[in-house]
């Protein structure tokens with residue numbers, strides 16, 4: 273067996289199963305063995321049905337009277353029946369949207385169920401338990417793995433497949449030079465076929481170490497590779513920068529000064545800068561970008577600034593353009609909606625335009641530069657690796673541009689130590705003076721007329737503006753699925769009926785670029801009182817006069833996204849408020865409660881990491897390309913060991929290539945941890 277062979281080469285996996293697995297990203301044998309259990313059920317903790325108490329329960333029994341039906345509301349499929357144990361006691365069991373349960377059970381076989389025993393609609397029942405054949409459970413430990421269901425391949429199916437490949441584990445080769453022989457295959461075996469809690473722990477420790485080793489090695493190799501590249505040194509000249517700073521309507525924060533200084537020093541080198549500028553929403557990253565651009569243009573070079581949306585690109589253009597223009601810098605905007613593109617592109621090629629601010633439209637092959645030396649990417653996590661690389665290739669041949677990537681998604685310190693340990697990072701950890709912290713409140717939808725409408729009127733009477741965020745554009749659907757949430761359009765209509773005198777407009781991603789720009793600039797200029805919008809305003813838009821943010825269906829967003837949305841207000845001197853609307857059916861989640869308590873993006877990022885685990889956080893940062901399976905980044909000892917061992921490994925130099933599987937494996941991580 274070869275780990276890189278396609279998964280259908282394993283015995284028992286036919287073309288149809290392979291197809292389903294592939295859709296779930298399980299393409300090779302390696303992917304197959306590394307599809308780790310999401311959890312374990314401990315069936316040794318089984319109780320008899322008569323002794324059950326509400327809460328999490330494990331029971332053994334046979335399935336009787338299984339039926340299925342559809343609930344009219346929300347189009348739910350419901351499978352229900354009874355579990356009957358040896359003593360003859362029975363309990364109702366219900367599964368939602370798991371119609372395959374109808375085919376799973378044989379009436380005469382005994383199964384073990386693990387789920388929640390609770391009161392629903394006046395009856396006690398076990399809701400959506402996992403189920404395993406008694407004969408499949410390791411009889412000594414009582415432990416059985418639970419896998420994430422992938423389409424037609426359910427947890428039980430995967431268990432059967434991995435069981436069919438039991439004898440193949442012995443053929444799994446070692447991966448890391450720093451680990452004893454055989455540990456890899458033993459760990460993988462134990463994680464799928466645990467004999468005790470301790471064996472799971474040991475296996476996880478190895479697999480976490482392996483993961484960290486690869487990640488850290490990738491990031492170190494990137495640094496080494498970046499050091500081999502050549503870039504144009506941009507000599508620092510203080511006078512013009514001083515003059516520019518002197519003319520700003522405000523004083524730079526110390527954090528902005530420090531970051532700018534770090535950037536100037538990087539750009540003086542003949543190796544490309546590869547720096548991440550990290551700063552919470554509203555910390556003033558754009559000004560740092562403007563200063564860096566000015567510095568490059570002063571020395572005769574061109575600059576490209578890439579933004580993820582046309583709205584944001586236009587806003588940067590309107591914000592930075594005039595400031596730089598006063599110093600003789602010619603700035604141009606290049607988005608999908610730009611007219612006379614060919615003329616503009618000629619001016620870019622000739623060097624007549626010094627700074628180009630744009631969206632993806634900037635990445636096309638026919639956008640050529642005269643002497644591009646600095647690339648600035650705003651909200652860099654919104655771009656894929658290929659897109660970033662495309663831009664990097666627009667420098668004169670043989671030279672890489674200096675690269676400044678900006679992000680408002682704060683990276684928790686624990687991630688910083690591992691993944692970004694070898695990246696140069698500048699942090700804006702200080703807000704511009706005069707900002708007041710945003711006050712956040714969770715309120716139930718039923719309370720909006722009492723608690724929210726007066727707030728809205730007060731805000732508008734004070735001459736300030738309001739954002740109202742909705743999830744869906746149209747009524748009835750969201751993301752292709754049925755949903756009963758209020759859409760942008762109907763919320764806009766309702767508000768207009770309620771407040772006929774106010775100017776209310778809506779904004780969403782499916783509008784034509786020109787329409788979007790119009791609405792956004794009207795809002796910027798204060799011509800609109802309430803902007804009802806989808807999350808298109810999430811990234812970067814800056815309207816300091818807006819001081820009230822309302823997020824409808826707040827439970828439907830992640831913590832980072834809510835924080836980012838909230839950051840649209842609190843950008844001026846007025847006190848700002850954020851209201852998180854919930855249906856009120858259940859108590860607010862920890863996410864919302866944390867948001868109510870804190871406005872510190874770094875703190876919230878740590879909390880998010882704790883709630884969701886590192887894979888998803890990093891996914892949010894980087895297009896979901898990386899999904900840490902097990903490593904917990906709070907395990908500093910393991911991280912320290914992996915760092916030390918990678919240093920040792922790097923000493924091998926070109927001999928590293930002998931570790932073929934390892935070197936191939938880390939290239940996927942390398943793409944993620946590089947900016948250039």
Ligand code: ADP
Nearest residue numbers: 522523524525553554555556557558559704814
């Ligand atoms: P972000 O880091 O979220 O991109 P912006 O660059 O959009 O933040 O800045 C937010 C607002 O703060 C803008 O209106 C900007 O003009 C203003 N600003 C930036 N730096 C300062 C400063 N040093 N003092 C006061 N206001 C500032």
Ligand code: MG
Nearest residue numbers: 557558650812
């Ligand atoms: Mg910004």
